[in-house]
Amino acid sequence: MTSYPSNVPYRSAWKDDDVLAISETAEKFFATQLIPRREEFEAAKRVDKDVWRKAGDLGLLCCSIPEEYGGGGGTFAHDLAVLEAQARLGDVSFGNGVHSGIVAHYILAYGTDEQKHRWLPRLASGEWVAAVAMTEPGAGSDLKNVRTRAVRDGDDYVVNGSKTFITNGQTADLIVTVAKTDPAAGAKGISLIVVEADQCSGFHRGRVLDKVGQPMADTSELSYEDARVPVANLLGGVEGQGFGQLMTQLAQERLIIGIVATAIMEAALETTVDYVKSRGAFEQTIWDFQNTKFTLADVSTEVHIARVFIDSCIERHLRGELDGATAAMVKWWMTEQQVKIVDRCVQFFGGYGYMREYLIARLYQDSRVTKIYGGANEVMKDLVARVL
Ligand SMILES: Cc1cc2nc3c(=O)[nH]c(=O)nc-3n(C[C@H](O)[C@H](O)[C@H](O)COP(=O)(O)OP(=O)(O)OC[C@H]3O[C@@H](n4cnc5c(N)ncnc54)[C@H](O)[C@@H]3O)c2cc1C
Known part of the structure; x- marks a missing residue:
């Protein structure tokens, strides 16, 4: 998957031949197995489970999980290449970022050996x-304030609470649930309890939420009503570690949002250049207006800056050197750019830019939420300001 404009001689240093190979496999997979079934999945508000299994068969899930746990044995670059390929084709609904990029890494980093072998x-x-x-309905940015409780009862936890906006909520078999095991201890009373959906009678899936964009994603409400979860499913086996466990993974998670934003910006630019060069008005093409050339020159420069920034952060992360403040910069700046650039591109499509049959309209719908999820951008700026 090349960056765009493809005739600018630039290659992302983190994409060695092995990473490029998985990127190519992923591109073919999403182009044949996901994108053509978009309408079906949008109507169902979820991606069919057979897509997950086929992706697994091709080695496109958990690429950076060691082979001894069934993963691809690669680096996080392999996961990012798969996520980038999906976004470059204009989709951000298939929830592999959460699956491979986030949850699998919680289990790998904190799970006991038995847990890793059982779940990964x-x-x-x-x-x-x-x-x-x-x-939760009452706690998003302020994660320390979650109210979901897990109370020990013999060999089980009894979990009560509600969650909202959960990606893969309808499809998920394994849900890492943030719960308080000791409400008096603040952040130190938070634990990660792994719920195995088919084993848990008090676990319920609520509504699939009707979102502005990302219509194939099954973003859902979940609830726990005296849900009994074995104590053996406490991630890492020690209570009170959950907040630290979540925080330690954040830099890596923000790179996922950053690479997806970059790929979406590149896709938006590419489809816009194609469109304006073919659409006629006033006996010329839209491209022939100087405004179009200047605006798209601006956009392509900004997209290239985004590409160089994300590549540099990915390389730092792969060397174990990416700090939290820089990762927060990635999250807020990339998503602001994404929303701004997609909006500028929409303008060149006129009315067609507002029609969902056009890629640019779907990118527009899908982009807005990126400034909110994965940590609201204001929270990111707060993190950046702390190191100034
Ligand atoms: C499509 C989608 C998918 C999601 N997927 C998941 C998921 O898989 N799992 C999951 O647990 N959550 C998920 N979320 C939830 C998401 O992470 C939260 O929406 C986000 O953290 C913001 O929380 P909130 O919605 O409660 O907003 P609030 O915390 O109520 O914040 C509202 C606004 O207040 C402002 N604000 C908040 N805090 C500060 C601050 N410290 N300084 C300045 N301003 C501030 C910001 O402008 C913010 O946008 C998802 C959300 C969406 C929309």
Whole structure:
């Protein structure tokens, strides 16, 4: 998958031949197995589980999980290449970012050996789909204030609470649930409890939420009513570690949002250049207006800056050197750029830019939320300001 404009001689240094190979496999997979079924999945408000299993068969899930746990044995660059390929084709609804990029890494980083062997092979094969349930109706940015409770009762936790906006909520077989095991201890009373949906009678899926964009994503409400979860499903086996566990992974998670934003900006630019060069008005093409050339020159420069920035952060992360403040910069700046650039591109399509049959309209719908999820951009700026 090349960056755009493709005739600018630039290659992302993190894309070695192996990463490029998985990128190519992913591109073919999404182009043949996901994009053509968009209408079906949008109507169902979820991507069919067979797509997950086929992705697993091709080695496109959990690419950076070691082979001993069923993963691809690659680096995080391999995961990012798969996520980038999907976004470059204009889709951000298939929830592999949460599955491979977030949940699998919680299990890898904090799970006991037994937990890793139990859960990771199922995630890597696509037999199981994963979700992470942090957000609640009353607590989003302020994660320390979650009210979901997990109370120990013999060999089980009894979990009560509600979650909302959960990506993969309808499909997920494994849900890393953020719960308070000791409400008096603040952040130190938070634990990650892994709910296996088919084993848990008090676990319920609520509405699939009707969103402005990302219509194939099954973003859902979840609830826990005296849901009994074995104590053996406490991630890492020690209570009170959850907040730290979540925070430690954040830099990596923000790179996912950054690479997706970059790929979406590149896709928006490419489709816009194609369109304006073929659309006629006033006996010339839209491209022939100087305004079009200047605006798209601006846009392509900004997209290239975004590409160089994200590549530099990915390389730092792969060397273990990416700090939290820079990762927060990635999250807020890339998503602001994404929303701004897609909006500028829409303008060149006139009325067609507002029609969902056009890629640019779908990118427009899908983009807005990126300034909100994965940590609201204001929270990111707060993190950046702390190091100034
Ligand atoms: C499509 C989608 C998918 C999602 N997927 C998941 C998921 O898989 N799992 C999950 O747990 N959650 C998920 N979320 C939830 C998401 O992470 C939260 O929406 C986000 O963290 C913001 O929380 P909130 O919606 O409660 O907003 P609030 O916390 O109520 O914040 C509202 C606004 O207040 C402002 N604000 C908040 N805090 C500050 C601050 N410190 N400084 C300045 N301004 C501030 C910001 O402008 C913010 O946008 C998803 C959300 C969406 C929309």
